[in-house]
Amino acid sequence: MKIDTEAIAHSLNQSFTLDGIIVKVSVKNDCLKIALESVAVTKKDQLLPVIMREIANFKLTSIKTVKIYGKQIKTFDPNWYHNFDLQPENNYECSQSEFKEALKNCSKTANSAYNRSIRYAKKIEIVITQLNSDLKAVSHEILKIKGSEQFQFKETLKQIQLDIKNISEDSLEDLVIFLDKKRKHLKDFTVALFGRTKAGKSTLRETLTRGNGSTIGKGSQRTTRDVKEYFWQGLRLLDTPGIEAYQGNDDTNKANDIIDQSDIVLFLTSDDSVQPGEFQAMAQLQQINKYFAVILNVKHDISNNLEDLQMFIDIPEMVFDEDRLSQHKHHIQSHIQEYLHLDNVDIVPIHAQSGFLSTQAEYQEYSSQLWQLSKIEELYSLIAYQIYTNGQDLRLSTFADSLEYFIKSIDQKLAAAKSQLSVQLNFLEQKQREIEKIFAEIEKEGDRKIKDKCDSLYDLIENQIGSFVDQYSDMDINGRQREWKKIVNEKNIEETMKSCIEAIFSDLGEKLKEFEQEYEYDLKNIQIDMAMNFSNITKDDTGKLIKRVGVGIGAVGAALFVAANWWNPGG
Incomplete structure (x- = not known):
C-alpha cells in the first residue's frame, strides 16, 4: 500500500x-x-x-x-x-522517566479539567435558575387570561416548574458528585478492570499486588459491593466484581460510576471459555467512550508438577499457540463489535498464573523466567503507550464525559417535558377548533331558525294589515296603537321568539354536553399516552433513570364554553 x-x-x-x-x-x-x-x-x-x-x-x-x-x-x-x-498492537517501550513525566502531565490536565468543569457546572446552575424564572413569568402571564382559573393550569404549571427544577438540580447534583469523586484522585491515572468470574482477575490482582494468593479461586464469594483499589507502577487500578454479578439498576449504576472514574477500561476474559454473554453484559453498562482493551488470560495450569513448569519454560509456544489464540482473538473482536460497537480493540494474551508464581518464594529459582513468560509486562507496555501518547486526552475525556452526560441528561429531560407540553397544546388547539366549529354551526343554524320564525310571524301579522286599516282607519292614532298591540299580543310573538332562542341554547347545551363527554374521554387517553411515553424513556447516557414529569389538565364543564371568549390555548 x-x-x-x-x-x-x-x-x-x-x-x-x-x-x-x-x-x-x-x-x-x-x-x-x-x-x-x-x-x-x-x-x-x-x-x-x-x-x-x-x-x-x-x-x-x-x-x-x-x-x-x-x-x-x-x-x-x-x-x-x-x-x-x-506494530499493530502499538507495543511501545518508553523509559521510566518518560512515563513518570507523562503521568505528571496527565495530573496537570486533570486539575485543569476539574476546575473548568466546576466553573461550567456553576454557569449551568445559573442558566437553570434563569429558566425557572422565565417559566414562572410565562406562567403568570398565562394565568392572567380570563377564565384560565377554570382549568387546572395553575397547579399544572406549578408542577411543571417544580419538575424541571428538580430534574435539572438532580442532574447537577449528580455531576457535582461525579466531579467530587474525581477530585480525590486528580493525581492518579485510573484503570478499571472488568471481566467475568473465574477468568483470572484474582490471580492477576494477587500478582500485581504481590499477594499470597488467598483470594484466588474465591471470586464467586465476592459481593457486588466489593470493588478493590490498588496501585501498580504508578497507576490506580480498580478491580470490579465479575460482570455477571451486575443485576438491577443499583449494581449497574455502581459499575457505571467505576467506568466514569476511569481513564482506561480493561476487560479480562480467558481462553477456556470466551462467551458472547460476558461482552453482552458489559454492553448493558453505559457507552464506553474511552480507551478499551481486552486481556486474554491463557489458563494452562503449570503448578501441578515441576515437569509441566519446565515444559512451559522450555516451550512457551505450547501455551501461547498462535493459531489457537488467533481464533480466540477473532471471536473476541466479533463479540466486541456486535455488543460494544468498538472496532480494532487491542487484545493482549497473558498467562496470569505464571505471573503469580513468579512472586512466590517456592518458585524463586524460576522467578525471572516466569515473569517474562507471563507477558504481563506487555500489558503494562500497552497501557504505558496509551498514557504516553494519549494520556492527557484520556484524562481530559474523563471529565468531559461527565459534562457531556450531564448536558445530555438535562437535554433529554427538558425535551421530554417539551414533548408532553406540545401534546397538550395540540390537544387544546384541536379542542379549540372543535368548540369554534360548534359555535359556528349553532350560530348559523340559530340565524336560520330565528329568520324562519320571524318570517312566519310576519306572515301572520301581514295578513291582518289590510283588514286592520279598513276597520280602524277612522280611529285616532292612540287608539290604533292600542288595537294593533292587542293583535300582536294575541300572536304571542315575544313568547314565541323567546322559546325559539331557548331552543337554540338548549341545542347548544346538548352539543356542549356531548363535546364535554368526548373531551373527558380524550383527556384521559392523552394522559395515558403521556404516561406511556415517559415509561419508554428508561435511561440516559449516565445510566440514571429519568424522572417522570406529570403534565395534565383538568376537565371543563359545559357551562364554561357558553362564555368562550376567554379560550386561548395558544398561550
Missing part, C-alpha cells in the same frame, strides 16, 4: 502551526522518516506524543519503524532523534 506522505506531513504541520515547526515526511522500504525543522531547538518530550498519536491515526500497516529527528533550520546535524517500532 502506498503511503501518503503529503497527508501525514500536512496533518503534523497542522498540529505544530503555532510552534513554527516545518514537518517533512519520507518513506524508505518499511521505515517512515519524519524531520522536524524549526528556528529554535525543539523539545523532544513535548513533540513525540503528538507525533505518535497522529501516526497511529493513519493505521500504517506496511510501516514497521518510525524514525524522528529534530533540527534547527540551516543546520546539518539533528539536535535529537528517536526511533520506535510501529
